[in-house]
Amino acid sequence: MIKRHFLSKDDRARLTGIARDGLEEHRVARRANAILLLDKGWSCEQVSEALLLDDDTIRSWFKVYREGGVPALARFDLAGGHRALTVEQLTALKAWATEALPASTRAIGHHIRTTYGMSYTRSGLIKLMAALDFVWRKPDLVPSHLDLAAQEAFIEQHERLRNGLGADEAIVYGDAVHPTHQTRPAGVWMPRGADVAVPAASGRDRMNIHGVIDLETGATRMKEVLSVDAQSTIELLTSIENAYTTMRRIHVYLDNARYHHARAVQDWMRQPGRRIVLHFIPSYCPHLNPIERLWGVMHQNITHNRYYATFKDFAEAILTFLKETVPKHFSRFSSRITDNFRIRDPKDSRVVAS
Structure with a gap:
């Protein structure tokens, strides 16, 4: 008799995720589902009847989990016909990969071959690393001069302002962008072996756009300019005041580009009747500007x-x-263009280059 509630909180969460993942391999999902049912107190006979299997299979899956944990449930002859790695070897492989951060399955396969004398296929290596809870993705870029105190102070100031915003006040977030007339290939799911291509456009022409967005309404003000400078900043701020005629005060968040601090901009701000208040985002913190x-x-x-x-x-x-x-269909994009800020600390990430 298998006692219920034998799963740890983490293993239960991982198995639930596997069982609910519609993209997970069917065999793995069934194993996860079986272990979850056993954890709830179902007998092997009840689980086998529900999953249309024999009860010995359920017992063998439980033994696999007991001996190798969640990763063992996802192993199916991953070595292409050769014996599978032992639990100890898997533990050592995971420790090596955590330290080395291999860039390719070729590097992983070479390590396994030279260390354990086994040869895995590429698909087998992908499944193996997934079973060890690894994913392939690029490291994030983290600015090297982040000021944690400045980020914290900015987020607190921003929250106070938003929470105390009057009915006759608005907030917009500004920046410049320079799209270049070039084709940008991006990854897509495609049939294995298919040749998929995008026509190449390699023009050097680029746009200069100075703009703002209002997260409350999705409204944007976008100025295409010859050059992003102090003059384009003044033109943008003027258009904002003209657009928000009923607002007593418009708060504009900008980065610390030199043209945003230019003397001409400061002189414009000192003119009588200005309703704009400028706020500046901490240096090296594009993650604190929703327009990014x-x-x-x-x-x-x-x-x-x-x-x-x-x-x-x-x-x-x-x-x-x-x-x-964007303004007409902001509901489609509002969950991704937000002011849900968080402090970024390089210490929270492992730096892989010196």
Whole structure:
């Protein structure tokens, strides 16, 4: 008799995720489901009847879990017909990969071959690393001069302002972006062996856009300019005041680009009747400016895997998205373009280069 509630909290969460993942291999999902049912107190006979299996299979799966944990449930002849790694070897492999951070399955296969004398296929290595709870992705870029105290103070100030915002006040977030007329290939799911390509556009023409976004409404103000400078900043701020005629005060968050601090901008701000209040984001902190997220969404929707024969077509697509699509359909993008800020600390990430 298998006692219920034998799973740890972490293992229960991992197995639940596997069982619910529609993309997980069916054999692995069934094993996860069986172990979860046993954990609930079902007998091997009840589980086997529910899953249309024999009870000896359920017992063998439970033994696999007991001896190797969750990773063992996902192993199916991963070595391409050779014997599988032992639990001790898997533990050592995981420790090595955690330290070495191998960049390819070839490096992993070489390590396994030279250390344990086994040869894995590429698909077997991918399954093996997934079973060890590894994923392949690029490291994040973390600025080397982040000021934690400045980030914390900024987030607190921003929260106070938002929570105390009057009915006759608004907040917008500004920045500049410079899309270049080039094709940006991006990863997609495709049939194995298929040849998929995007026509290459390698133009050097680029746009200069100075703009803001209002997260409350999704409204944007986008100025295409010859150069992003103090003059374009003044033009942008003027258009904001003209757009928010009923607001007593408009708070504008900007980065610390030199043109945002230019004397001409300061002189404009000192003119009588100005309703704009400027706030500056800490240096090296683009993650604290929601409009940076808008630029990312723009590229995903307009430039990734998209070909524009002419710069005119490219520019029209960019401006239409920023000026029309985003404001009209902001509900589609609002979950990704947010002011859900968090402090970034390089110490929270493992730095893999010196």
